[in-house]
């Protein structure tokens with residue numbers, strides 16, 4: 584799988600293996616397009632000792648299938664009425680539950696359906712496994728993350744170190760597309776992507792990468808557009824059958840592995856993720872994705888975005904008002920619930 588992560592995982596074995604064994608991961612929405620391959624990839628992650636697969640349909644079947652994979656972890660599937668049992672003892676909960684886009688839709692068009700799904704799942708987590716780290720994949724991420732935070736806040740259970748919007752697919756795409764343009768291996772061209780997870784709120788910082796900063800002019804505009812609208816490319820190609828599932832499962836497993844390495848005490852695990860953040864709080868934007876160091880309690884340090892180019896400054900200026908609107912919409916939904 585992700586060879587580098589796996590290598591680092593092995594070196595992370597200096598910490599006690601009992602800590603590794605105790606990691607129970609739940610996937611909510613495990614029967615879906617993302618949920619199924621994500622569950623498979625998590626089954627192959629040696630840092631996962633137990634996998635709880637929940638969905639309103641199909642999770643026991645997915646669990647039976649995935650459980651035959653020859654890795655040490657235990658797998659159990661839970662039916663629609665077994666959410667509480669699925670969450671029992673979970674240290675990490677990954678949420679890909681909810682509807683995907685069809686051509687012509689924006690991620691925000693999913694709000695009406697997905698907001699209540701995510702809110703209800705968050706309420707159950709707050710009740711059953713309030714110590715869990717929650718990884719939100721369901722769109723629109725710019726709103727669903729504030730929804731989860733506000734729901735937990737209502738219960739007095741919100742810990743900003745433990746709620747993450749998964750923006751890893753933007754990072755994966757950025758490396759891939761920059762690699763393509765420059766003829767470099769994507770694994771050697773990591774690109775930081777900040778902001779949020781929808782079109783103009785996705786802000787790739789090519790100037791901070793030795794390879795990325797070599798791209799200019801028309802090629803620069805094209806690659807930035809491709810990173811911002813990579814999701815649309817897949818929605819269009821799938822022609823009504825949904826959005827990115829396989830690359831998202833890869834990205835979701837990659838982020839989960841990073842979090843687990845941090846939780847297990849590995850130092851220097853840094854990756855962009857959409858979290859409660861002080862960076863633009865003075866402008867009324869209290870969730871933002873930037874490089875975050877992951878530690879034993881989740882978010883250990885939120886890095887500032889650092890030096891950016893004039894072009895990136897423009898991208899950021901376009902991002903902030905849209906992001907603010909999306910965050911406020913999520914909060915208002917919970918306030919009115």
Ligand SMILES: NC(=O)C1=CN([C@@H]2O[C@H](COP(=O)(O)OP(=O)(O)OC[C@H]3O[C@@H](n4cnc5c(N)ncnc54)[C@H](O)[C@@H]3O)[C@@H](O)[C@H]2O)C=CC1
Nearest residue numbers: 612614615616617638639680681682683720721722752831
């Ligand atoms: N963060 C990101 O970068 C990305 C996010 N997404 C989002 O992920 C979500 C899922 O996408 P797909 O897997 O393609 O959709 P899908 O429709 O294939 O699967 C969604 C699953 O959620 C389940 N579900 C619905 N309500 C539920 C509930 N209350 N509890 C548990 N499970 C429930 C459904 O039964 C279904 O199995 C969408 O909102 C999509 O927009 C997709 C790609 C990338």
Ligand SMILES: O=C([O-])CC(=O)C(=O)O
Nearest residue numbers: 684722752814815826827
């Ligand atoms: O485009 C979508 O709707 C799914 C998604 O978030 C992505 O692929 O980045």
